[in-house]
Amino acid sequence: MIPRHSASRRIAALALVGAASLLAAACSSGESALESGNERPTTPATSAPPATAEPGATTPAGSAPTTAAPTTTVTPLADLPPCPVDALDGAAGPVELTFWHGMSNELETALIELTDQYNASQDAVVVTLQNQTGYEATIDKYIQSSQSSRPDIVQFPEYTVQLLADSGTVIPIGACIEASGFDTSPILDRILKAYATEGVQWSMPFNVSNPVLYYNKAMFEEAGLDPEAPPLSLEELRATSQAIVDSEAAGYGIALDTGADSGGGWFIEQWFAKGGELYADNGNGRLAPATRVLYDGPAGVELMSYVQQMITDGLAVNVGDNASGQDNFLKMADTVSPAAMTIGTSAALGTVTAVLDGGLIQGITGEDLGVGPMPGPGPGALVGGASLYIVAEKGDEKAAAAWDYIQYLISPESQSQWAAATGYVPIRSDALELEPLATKYVEDPRFKVAYDQLLGTSDDPSAFGPVLGPLREVRAATARGVAEIFNGDDVAEVLSRTAGESNALITSYNERN
Amino acid sequence: MLAPSLLILVTFVLYPLVRAVWLGQQRCDNFGNNCVSRGFDQYVDMFTSREFQSALGVTVKYALLTVPLGLVLGVGLAVLADKHLRGVGVFRTVFSSTVATSVAVASLMWLFLLQPDVGVLANVGWINELFPSVKDPGWLRDPGTALVAVSMSSVWANLGFTFILVTAGLQGIPRDLHEAAAIDGAGDVRRFWSVTLPMLGPTLLFVVIVLTSRAFQAYGEIELLTQGGPAPYDSTTTVTYFIYGRNSVISGDVGLQATAAVLLFLLLLVLSVLQLSGLGRRVHYGD
Numbered sequence: 167m168i169p170r171h172s173a174s175r176r177i178a179a180l181a182l183v184g185a186a187s188l189l190a191a192a193c194s195s196g197e198s199a200l201e202s203g204n205e206r207p208t209t210p211a212t213s214a215p216p217a218t219a220e221p222g223a224t225t226p227a228g229s230a231p232t233t234a235a236p237t238t239t240v241t242p243l244a245d246l247p248p249c250p251v252d253a254l255d256g257a258a259g260p261v262e263l264t265f266w267h268g269m270s271n272e273l274e275t276a277l278i279e280l281t282d283q284y285n286a287s288q289d290a291v292v293v294t295l296q297n298q299t300g301y302e303a304t305i306d307k308y309i310q311s312s313q314s315s316r317p318d319i320v321q322f323p324e325y326t327v328q329l330l331a332d333s334g335t336v337i338p339i340g341a342c343i344e345a346s347g348f349d350t351s352p353i354l355d356r357i358l359k360a361y362a363t364e365g366v367q368w369s370m371p372f373n374v375s376n377p378v379l380y381y382n383k384a385m386f387e388e389a390g391l392d393p394e395a396p397p398l399s400l401e402e403l404r405a406t407s408q409a410i411v412d413s414e415a416a417g418y419g420i421a422l423d424t425g426a427d428s429g430g431g432w433f434i435e436q437w438f439a440k441g442g443e444l445y446a447d448n449g450n451g452r453l454a455p456a457t458r459v460l461y462d463g464p465a466g467v468e469l470m471s472y473v474q475q476m477i478t479d480g481l482a483v484n485v486g487d488n489a490s491g492q493d494n495f496l497k498m499a500d501t502v503s504p505a506a507m508t509i510g511t512s513a514a515l516g517t518v519t520a521v522l523d524g525g526l527i528q529g530i531t532g533e534d535l536g537v538g539p540m541p542g543p544g545p546g547a548l549v550g551g552a553s554l555y556i557v558a559e560k561g562d563e564k565a566a567a568a569w570d571y572i573q574y575l576i577s578p579e580s581q582s583q584w585a586a587a588t589g590y591v592p593i594r595s596d597a598l599e600l601e602p603l604a605t606k607y608v609e610d611p612r613f614k615v616a617y618d619q620l621l622g623t624s625d626d627p628s629a630f631g632p633v634l635g636p637l638r639e640v641r642a643a644t645a646r647g648v649a650e651i652f653n654g655d656d657v658a659e660v661l662s663r664t665a666g667e668s669n670a671l672i673t674s675y676n677e678r679n
Numbered sequence: 680m681l682a683p684s685l686l687i688l689v690t691f692v693l694y695p696l697v698r699a700v701w702l703g704q705q706r707c708d709n710f711g712n713n714c715v716s717r718g719f720d721q722y723v724d725m726f727t728s729r730e731f732q733s734a735l736g737v738t739v740k741y742a743l744l745t746v747p748l749g750l751v752l753g754v755g756l757a758v759l760a761d762k763h764l765r766g767v768g769v770f771r772t773v774f775s776s777t778v779a780t781s782v783a784v785a786s787l788m789w790l791f792l793l794q795p796d797v798g799v800l801a802n803v804g805w806i807n808e809l810f811p812s813v814k815d816p817g818w819l820r821d822p823g824t825a826l827v828a829v830s831m832s833s834v835w836a837n838l839g840f841t842f843i844l845v846t847a848g849l850q851g852i853p854r855d856l857h858e859a860a861a862i863d864g865a866g867d868v869r870r871f872w873s874v875t876l877p878m879l880g881p882t883l884l885f886v887v888i889v890l891t892s893r894a895f896q897a898y899g900e901i902e903l904l905t906q907g908g909p910a911p912y913d914s915t916t917t918v919t920y921f922i923y924g925r926n927s928v929i930s931g932d933v934g935l936q937a938t939a940a941v942l943l944f945l946l947l948l949v950l951s952v953l954q955l956s957g958l959g960r961r962v963h964y965g966d
Binding site for chain 1: 706707708709710711713724725727728729730731790794795796797802814816817819820903904905906908909910911913925926927928929930931932935939
């Protein structure tokens with residue numbers, strides 16, 4: 167036996183003391199981690215960011231007061247980084263741009279094609295694409311990088327508008343639009359405005375999607391329903407589900423999930439917009455930074471009670487939090503007790519049709535798949551997908567080059583090509599008149615449903631959707647509550663508690679940012 | 680000659696550690712700037728918060744589900760394959776193959792095995808009859824079974840690692856010990872308990888420490904299989920997933936993330952020291 171060293175004994179003893187002190191501290195308060203460090207007299211809980219901030223990281227946008235009056239206070243573009251659109255003329259050689267994106271598979275192929283065309287079309291700019299393997303990975307990497315190692319252009323999903331606006335790291339696209347006199351009138355207003363807060367256009371929409379209803383036409387026929395007339399209102403959704411269950415055409419009317427980016431969060435925001443209800447205060451956070459969510463009011467209780475009743479009555483089936491992102495679709499393919507409908511993002515349509523056309527799902531063909539607008543209290547949809555940001559402090563030439571490339575990506579020709587290849591909604595109406603999209607929409611009208619749904623959106627302030635700094639975290643918190651509601655818990659009670667958690671997230675964000 | 684390695688150690692280990700400890704008592708904006716000190720009480724608050732306590736509980740359960748079972752299976756397979764039989768190489772290759780399987784691949788495989796609608800396991804008749812919950816609601820969706828299901832995937836994925844180490848350990852046991860025991864009349868079972876196991880001591884200690892540390896740091900399988908769910912119970916939100924997972928309440932707060940990360944580091948340190956001093960004392964180093 168090798169004798170034990172006394173040193174290791176001492177370390178063990180120290181470790182034990184450490185463990186004991188940690189456990190002693192664990193007189194578990196039961197408080198949320200978000201309360202950590204709050205309400206301590208030594209710390210300024212509501213003060214403005216301290217003067218020790220890194221100079222490059224703060225801009226007037228970052229220090230905007232969180233308690234601004236809910237009036238149309240337009241943040242002047244003059245206080246934000248300018249967009250030197252003419253700087254490209256003075257460039258000595260080709261300006262090299264790096265573009266971080268989150269597109270994969272056929273989406274990436276289509277983006278590479280567009281970028282190759284752009285690079286070949288002119289001599290002034292060369293764009294290099296860098297796939298970051300997804301939106302979340304792009305956000306993480308962008309946050310973790312210093313400004314100098316960030317790219318020149320970056321693609322971020324729709325829920326990050328406020329985060330980027332507060333970051334002080336981007337040139338607002340609105341400055342480029344103004345400086346170049348770019349005509350935004352062909353761009354659908356509701357798509358453009360989705361990326362604007364407090365009067366500043368932060369980014370340029372590029373790939374747009376929204377949730378639609380996927381349904382099995384064969385099951386509709388079996389239930390004696392018109393396979394070309396999917397339900398539009400919530401009442402119709404219930405009646406349709408009832409007919410399907412009664413006729414035993416399927417085990418359930420609709421498969422619903424509680425994922426944060428789908429049924430547990432994003433769809434709830436969609437339903438609020440469809441019903442003309444604000445989801446957050448200060449005009450959904452677009453007039454001034456939001457301070458709280460509003461979904462625990464009567465509208466939210468009514469909506470979620472409806473969904474809960476659908477599940478209780480066996481008309482809808484809860485497929486859980488959908489970690490795979492496909493569980494709601496796969497419930498339609500269940501051989502024992504399938505659902506006839508589900509709600510999913512229009513961006514999945516290309517994949518779903520490819521899987522069905524490939525004969526990968528037994529019993530359902532590509533022709534069986536119908537697509538309709540997302541049923542709800544009203545028409546319309548919020549803009550999902552992602553947009554393009556120009557990164558600041560990269561030099562005038564790069565900014566001008568980035569603006570040039572973005573204009574190419576959103577030209578009617580590019581958008582026609584992009585939408586036809588990917589299934590995303592074109593951001594401008596004139597793209598529909600051009601090939602290949604014109605033919606695509608005639609040949610397979612299912613791909614046009616998401617576009618038509620967006621056109622049907624009202625001009626009500628609620629129709630532009632909430633912008634919250636911690637929108638992704640709020641969705642996750644909301645999704646937990648939705649799961650409880652789906653499990654049968656008291657709707658008003660759960661919503662009130664979940665809204666409280668969401669508000670704590672918003673307060674924490676507003677204090678820190 | 681120590682300078683280059685010291686430089687690497689300081690840059691990639693020491694500086695990040697010190698920085699994390701510092702960051703752990705700060706509240707910063709989402710980009711990690713504009714930090715305000717909240718004092719080291721932030722560590723106590725974090726440790727006592729219900730989210731951290733819940734995540735810690737899940738992590739301990741996860742370690743208890745994966746480490747002993749993984750160890751027993753790994754030793755069992757290694758002992759079975761430690762025979763001079765024809766074709767034993769094939770078995771050794773098969774048993775150790777999971778070491779070449781990434782967490783992502785293993786998790787996706789289990790995801791599609793366990794998917795309740797089109798998955799393999801859910802649609803095999805006898806499994807379905809024996810465990811109805813594999814189909815409805817599905818093991819990854821049932822708060823009661825989700826952690827067990829994730830553990831299964833993890834045990835499977837780590838089996839190759841344990842198998843290889845234990846096989847190497849077995850081959851280091853001198854044959855004459857077994858022969859001497861056999862002459863004394865010890866059967867297979869007696870020789871396993873009295874010769875094989877004690878001689879494997881150092882290997883097993885190493886495996887236990889590594890498997891425990893892996894269990895405490897598991898992230899990939901949880902991200903791919905459950906994302907911390909099933910909601911609303913956070914049944915698979917381990918401390919690592921709480922720190923970095925996309926559905927965590929602290930996902931936008933680098934200060935609190937650092938707090939939790941440093942606490943996890945301290946816990947692992949304590950655990951490893953306890954394992955070394957506790958189990959290590961019983962290990963026979965065969966001198």
